[in-house]
Amino acid sequence: MAGRLRNWAGNIEFAPARVHRPSSVEQVQEIVAAAEQVRVLGSGHSFNRIADTPADLVSVAGLPQEISIDAEEGTVSVAAGVRYGELAAHLHAAGYALHNLGSLPHISVAGAVATGTHGSGAGLGNLATAIAGLQLVTADGELVELRRDDPAFAGSVVSLGALGVVVRVTLDVSRAYQIRQAVFEDLPRGQLDAHWREISTSAYSVSLFTDWAGDTVDQVWLKRLDDGEPAPGELFGAKPADGPRHPISGVSPDNCTEQGDVPGPWHTRLPHFKLEFTPSSGEELQSEFFVAADDAVAAFAAVERVRHLVTPVLQISEIRTVAADELWLSPHYRRGSVALHFTWVPDTEAVLPAVAALEAELADLAPRPHWGKVFHHAPGYERSADFAELAGRLDPGGKFRNAFVRRHLFGE
Ligand SMILES: Cc1cc2nc3c(=O)[nH]c(=O)nc-3n(C[C@H](O)[C@H](O)[C@H](O)COP(=O)(O)OP(=O)(O)OC[C@H]3O[C@@H](n4cnc5c(N)ncnc54)[C@H](O)[C@@H]3O)c2cc1C
CATH class of the missing domain: 3.30.70.2520 (Alpha-Beta Plaits)
Structure with a gap:
């Protein structure tokens, strides 16, 4: 994405008024609190305008890339912008593994799970199913932590970036294989x-x-x-x-x-x-x-x-x-x-x-x-109303809604 800001495929030119590359969670909180409209950019591997905005675009790639394994819990906690390739190498060196990966290791963890990115395997859930917890900065700049036992959790992982800026995620790990x-x-x-x-x-x-x-x-x-x-x-x-x-x-x-x-x-x-x-x-x-x-x-x-x-x-x-x-x-x-x-x-x-x-x-x-690829029409989802309610709670003013989300999720 050198020069003008484009996605990996080059078919989308992003047109934000401002691009932010915060280096701390506190900076993310300040940017979000001050903005009227925000979207988050992961590693830019989607093929449509899902990440685009005419206002403030926040990249989480510059957040400290710390990865920390909790052997007792069987989880790893990782900064949102870390790419699967880097996470996987780190896990493997420590004797751990994820249940699956997409066809490419270049994508960011938060960006991939936000769209339901998957690998293959009849018995294997998509990559978002490994997420056990996440931290996100919501519309008013507050840092919110959600874990699997929270009733809203199932709505907040594949989120299309419409709930806030995910700054950290926790994933299930197994022994390396x-x-x-x-x-x-x-x-x-x-x-x-x-x-x-x-x-x-x-x-x-x-x-x-x-x-x-x-x-x-x-x-x-x-x-x-x-x-x-x-x-x-x-x-x-x-x-x-x-x-x-x-x-x-x-x-x-x-x-x-x-x-x-x-x-x-x-x-x-x-x-x-x-x-x-x-x-x-x-x-x-x-x-x-x-x-x-x-x-x-x-x-x-x-x-x-x-x-x-x-x-x-x-x-x-x-x-x-x-x-x-x-x-x-x-x-x-x-x-x-x-x-x-x-x-x-x-x-x-x-x-x-x-x-x-x-x-x-x-x-x-x-x-x-696939939320991140080229399509015309997304069907209504069984839980769309629950998601709208959750989005209304975390983002009452619709700060994180871009044209893509309004059209495909909220039917506007
Ligand atoms: C060559 C290639 C191969 C691919 N192979 C596969 C595959 O095997 N399987 C598959 O399912 N998909 C595949 N994809 C699609 C890709 O996995 C998805 O488009 C994925 O979302 C890209 O992740 P990203 O970090 O680049 O996200 P982006 O495209 O940057 O963003 C996607 C969405 O995530 C949101 N987002 C990003 N970061 C955050 C954050 N920190 N907080 C909140 N929201 C955030 C954005 O706002 C946006 O809505 C492939 C894409 C390419 C280019």
Whole structure:
């Protein structure tokens, strides 16, 4: 985000009147108390205007990056702007781990959980489900602490930045573990429908990559807990890759985490991309829709009905699973989900018709979009009224509401 302030993808130019980079929680409190309208910027990896504001934009990246592990509680407390890659390395060095990670380690913890960012794993909740507590600066500059046993907690983790500035979060940790990552190629398309359940639960974390064009699914990435056993020699007709792969065919796998079924620390296998390299293709937009995991096969058919619109603007699609949770604005709220992700070409105008076609075709399955990616329409959430009540209590004047939040959350 050098020069003019833009998001990672470069498709959004932020236009705040003022940008603040506080170096202490007290400074955050002063900035918020004095401001009329505020939004928070994490690491800027969202693809839409969720973080934007015409008024005051606060980056929490400059807060002291202290990380502190509480072995007795089984938690780690971390400054909001710390990136998952740094947190994970710190935890692993101390013998601890998180339950899951997104495809890239470059994103800030608070920004990721605010949008319900997820990895893959039918039994694994999104990253926000690991949050056990948070500290946030609310509209009047007060520092509020919320823990899991607070009735409002389930509404305050996936918050879209609409409740206040999160300055510190506490996450559950477990003992460090080892993962083996193996890539399989050319899964016959029919096998995906016939064996969706078995395939999506065949490892701790499973990701499938497809361009929806041919009669095979290009790649299946299995991330297995290391039990000493080698990966299977075949997966429903898919064959082990004969070398490292990037999800996008023809792109060098140098920026990808180690494959080949070699055991290694959890944080060097769960993300697809390495912290020190550009993740994904680097030139792209992204969309993602979640439907019930039980509706996966119907959702695949829906995508294929509009593939004439999707494939011309698609770089690659990824299919993952996310366990159900209790977080009010989580796209996985009380619904074990299949995630249909689309890495598009970096051309908003060309991509929007394909996004609209997908939304229309998936409509019968009640799709929920990823809050941080490109979409037109967010459905009403079952707990929207509870969230509005909570926001009204913590932020009675609507200081933290930007146009995105007003439109997609509050229906204005
Ligand atoms: C290459 C790439 C790969 C991705 N892969 C995945 C993936 O595997 N899985 C997935 O689910 N998503 C993925 N995403 C999307 C990404 O995880 C989300 O957009 C995430 O929100 C980005 O975190 P951020 O820190 O950059 O947040 P930002 O984009 O900076 O902000 C997102 C939201 O969080 C709020 N926020 C940020 N910090 C705070 C804070 N301290 N207090 C209160 N609110 C705050 C902002 O106000 C805004 O509403 C990917 C994105 C990219 C660019």
